[in-house]
Amino acid sequence: MGPKSLTLAQRLILLVALTVTMFPIFWIVMTALKPPTDWNAAPAVWLPSEPTLVNFATLFDPDAIKAYGLSGVSQPATPAILGSILASVSATALSIAIGLASAIGLSRYAKMTKWTPLMILSGRMFPPAAIAVPFVIMFSATRLIDTYAGLIAIYVAVTLPFSTWMLKSFVDDLPREIEQAAMLDGRSRLMAHVTVTIPLIKGGLFATTMFIFILNWSEFMFALVLSYSNISTIPVQLAKYVTATAGTLYGVQAALAVVAMIPLIVAGYAIQSHLARGMTFGAIKR
Amino acid sequence: MSDSAQIAPMHSGPATGAAALAPPPPAHPPAPRAPRARKPALRFLTLPGNVISLLVLVVPLLVALYMSFTDWSPTGGSLLEASFVGLENYAELLVYDTRFVEAVGRTLFLAVVCLSLEFTLGLGLAVIFLREFRGKSMLFSAFLTPMMILPVVVGYTFWMLFQSNGPVNQLLGALIGMQNVPEWFRSAPFAMLAVIVTEVWHWTPLFFLILLSGLNAVPENPVRAAMILGASPRQIFFRVVLPMLKPVIVVAFVIRGMEILKLFDEVFMLTRGGPGSSTETISLYIYKLAFNDFQLAYGAAGAFLVLIGTLIVINLMLLPVRDQLVKGKA
Numbered sequence: 001m002g003p004k005s006l007t008l009a010q011r012l013i014l015l016v017a018l019t020v021t022m023f024p025i026f027w028i029v030m031t032a033l034k035p036p037t038d039w040n041a042a043p044a045v046w047l048p049s050e051p052t053l054v055n056f057a058t059l060f061d062p063d064a065i066k067a068y069g070l071s072g073v074s075q076p077a078t079p080a081i082l083g084s085i086l087a088s089v090s091a092t093a094l095s096i097a098i099g100l101a102s103a104i105g106l107s108r109y110a111k112m113t114k115w116t117p118l119m120i121l122s123g124r125m126f127p128p129a130a131i132a133v134p135f136v137i138m139f140s141a142t143r144l145i146d147t148y149a150g151l152i153a154i155y156v157a158v159t160l161p162f163s164t165w166m167l168k169s170f171v172d173d174l175p176r177e178i179e180q181a182a183m184l185d186g187r188s189r190l191m192a193h194v195t196v197t198i199p200l201i202k203g204g205l206f207a208t209t210m211f212i213f214i215l216n217w218s219e220f221m222f223a224l225v226l227s228y229s230n231i232s233t234i235p236v237q238l239a240k241y242v243t244a245t246a247g248t249l250y251g252v253q254a255a256l257a258v259v260a261m262i263p264l265i266v267a268g269y270a271i272q273s274h275l276a277r278g279m280t281f282g283a284i285k286r
Numbered sequence: 287m288s289d290s291a292q293i294a295p296m297h298s299g300p301a302t303g304a305a306a307l308a309p310p311p312p313a314h315p316p317a318p319r320a321p322r323a324r325k326p327a328l329r330f331l332t333l334p335g336n337v338i339s340l341l342v343l344v345v346p347l348l349v350a351l352y353m354s355f356t357d358w359s360p361t362g363g364s365l366l367e368a369s370f371v372g373l374e375n376y377a378e379l380l381v382y383d384t385r386f387v388e389a390v391g392r393t394l395f396l397a398v399v400c401l402s403l404e405f406t407l408g409l410g411l412a413v414i415f416l417r418e419f420r421g422k423s424m425l426f427s428a429f430l431t432p433m434m435i436l437p438v439v440v441g442y443t444f445w446m447l448f449q450s451n452g453p454v455n456q457l458l459g460a461l462i463g464m465q466n467v468p469e470w471f472r473s474a475p476f477a478m479l480a481v482i483v484t485e486v487w488h489w490t491p492l493f494f495l496i497l498l499s500g501l502n503a504v505p506e507n508p509v510r511a512a513m514i515l516g517a518s519p520r521q522i523f524f525r526v527v528l529p530m531l532k533p534v535i536v537v538a539f540v541i542r543g544m545e546i547l548k549l550f551d552e553v554f555m556l557t558r559g560g561p562g563s564s565t566e567t568i569s570l571y572i573y574k575l576a577f578n579d580f581q582l583a584y585g586a587a588g589a590f591l592v593l594i595g596t597l598i599v600i601n602l603m604l605l606p607v608r609d610q611l612v613k614g615k616a
Contacts (some may be wrong), residue, residue, distance in 0.1 A: 004417050004418070005417060005418065005419060006414070006417055006419045008413050010417070013410070013411075013414065014411075014414060014425065017407075017411060017429065018425065018428060018429070019483060021428060021429055021431060021432060021487075021491075022428065022431075022486070023453075024432075024440075024443045024447060024487065025432075025435075025443075026445070027443065027446065027447060027453060028439070028442075029442045030560075031446060032317040032338065040449070040451065041451075043451065043456050044451060044452055044453045044456045046453070098334045098335050098338060098495060101331040101332070101335065102331065102332045102334070102335035102336075103332055104328070104331050105329065105330075105331030105332035106329060106332060108327075108328070108465035109327040109328055109329055109331070109332075110329075110332065113388055123543075124544050124548075125544055125548075125593060125596040125597060125600060127547075127548045127550075127568060127569045127572060127589050127592050127593070128548065128550070128569070129550065129569045129570075129572040129573040129576065129589065131343070131346050131347065131350065131587070131589075132573075132576070132577075133353070133576050133582050133585060133586055133589075134345075134346035134349035134350045134353065134586075135346055136349070137349065137353075137582075138345075138346060138349065138367065149517070153338075153342055154342060156338060156342070157338050157339060157341075157342030157343050158343075160335055161339075164335055189327075189328050189464060190328060193328075196333075214434065217436065218435065218436035218437060218438070220436075220438045220550075220551045221550055221551065221569075221573070225573075225577055233518065235436060235439075235551075238438055238439070238555075239438065239554070239555065242442065242445075242555070245413065250446065253442065254442075255448070257439040257442050257443065260436055260438070260439050261434075261435045261436060261439050264435060264436060265431065265432050265434050268430070268431070268433075268434030269427060269434075272426075272427060272430055275430065275433070275434075275495060276492075276495045276496050278500050279433075279492060279495075279496075279541060280496065280537050280538075280541055281541075283537050284496055284499055284500070284534065284537060285499075
């Protein structure tokens with residue numbers, strides 16, 4: 001199928017698809033920049049009449065919106081933002097470290113069976129709503145509930161299949177002769193992996209790290225059921241804002257939504273050539 | 287042959303170490319017999335991952351499984367003191383609980399509708415991307431953006447778009463002159479449509495991405511051969527290209543199928559399952575059972591039914607390509 005140029009119909013399809021893809025993102029960003037009078041105006045206001053950053057300021061200082069005569073949000077989003085950073089970064093680091101060990105172990109020292117793909121996937125099949133129930137019970141008994149340690153433990157376990165299989169697919173791409181050469185130089189297997197395997201999959205390691213970060217940063221349900229008052233994450237805070245204010249503080253909620261998605265879009269674009277690999281547990285390489 | 291075999295083997299050649307003592311499977315070319323260092327295989331590398339999966343996934347699963355056979359509730363004291371009711375919860379769910387059965391049916395309906403739309407739209411876009419045009423790489427990035435955004439934010443964004451005086455209704459009025467614009471979240475069919483639109487917007491990019499990488503890897507020779515034999519482009523696409531894409535298509539459906547059967551975040555933000563329970567998915571219903579009504583044991587039983595169902599469905603879907611995933615050969 002040689003390269004051909006586009007027909008007019010195809011150009012139109014691409015234009016429509018691009019508009020549909022970008023419109024929701026445009027809308028949420030514009031809403032975050034709108035002053036309160038524009039939020040729910042009828043007819044809807046597309047571009048902010050006077051662009052403002054007050055919605056973002058309100059996330060950190062609930063009183064900021066008072067300049068517009070509104071009572072503001074019940075709580076700042078600062079703890080949720082810090083909580084999201086703490087939980088996502090720690091869980092990602094742990095998931096990558098453990099996943100990397102498993103990936104090398106599986107790639108170099110294990111044998112797959114025809115059931116292996118199913119076993120990898122089965123961990124992702126269980127509805128989180130159900131696995132959350134025993135977690136609440138077990139974590140209440142061990143005082144891990146409403147702590148970041150508990151949340152991080154779950155995030156590590158939930159993302160481990162992704163980090164393991166994505167990293168394994170990168171290790172599989174390396175010929176093992178390279179490591180064997182290092183071993184002939186007198187290095188132990190472990191040192192061969194540390195000095196040869198890991199540096200050679202640097203790019204894959206980075207892509208996997210970003211991918212696991214995206215998963216952790218996006219997680220909602222476990223954070224929802226395991227947080228009471230001590231911990232919070234951005235998705236939980238966004239849900240709380242929508243419930244507590246009956247959805248009327250559109251601009252502030254949109255500002256938090258924008259804060260939530262910026263790191264993901266940056267991370268996503270940085271690794272876009274590896275997204276398919278991550279999503280398919282390494283089954284599709286690019 | 288194209289140099290990029292897109293479906294990666296999950297099994298990668300003969301193992302070293304002790305396993306190599308057994309004769310290698312004849313199907314594989316003999317491994318280069320480099321003088322192998324007689325050093326112990328590092329089997330312990332997988333240990334931390336296995337321990338964590340065991341502690342944090344398998345143990346809670348077993349607790350939930352036990353719980354599903356009891357009538358335990360959080361106010362009734364310890365789980366160990368709860369009375370054993372056998373399969374009562376399961377029978378109740380399947381026979382009497384119409385809300386559960388409806389949630390299952392609704393989730394399956396959503397899965398079929400959304401995945402068909404995502405597949406069709408994703409494939410259409412991917413085919414266009416086989417051509418060369420200016421701005422292709424920028425457009426490629428743009429089309430991937432939705433799948434990078436977190437589900438909660440996607441749900442919230444579409445909730446805003448579908449407000450009664452939001453932009454969607456405004457466009458419906460302006461473009462097709464609709465007079466009585468719908469109250470999207472007050473009518474069951476419109477709420478369902480909002481959920482479908484949201485899902486399709488969010489995840490068509492994944493189908494597009496997976497199918498495009500599959501299309502790019504289709505070897506040229508069979509296509510050329512078909513062309514020389516006088517096949518029309520349509521015939522080539524449906525008879526030559528699509529069959530070669532089958533494993534890639536299955537992977538896409540399996541991955542998306544697993545996720546959509548657990549659909550929660552977007553619906554939670556969009557409709558909370560409403561109006562009534564008309565957009566309630568399985569996950570949402572189980573969540574409400576467990577965390578609003580505190581019927582934890584009952585909810586756990588529901589979850590196991592879903593798990594069993596999902597295992598069967600996904601395994602059936604994997605069947606035609608399983609060998610390929612394991613051995614990495616067509």
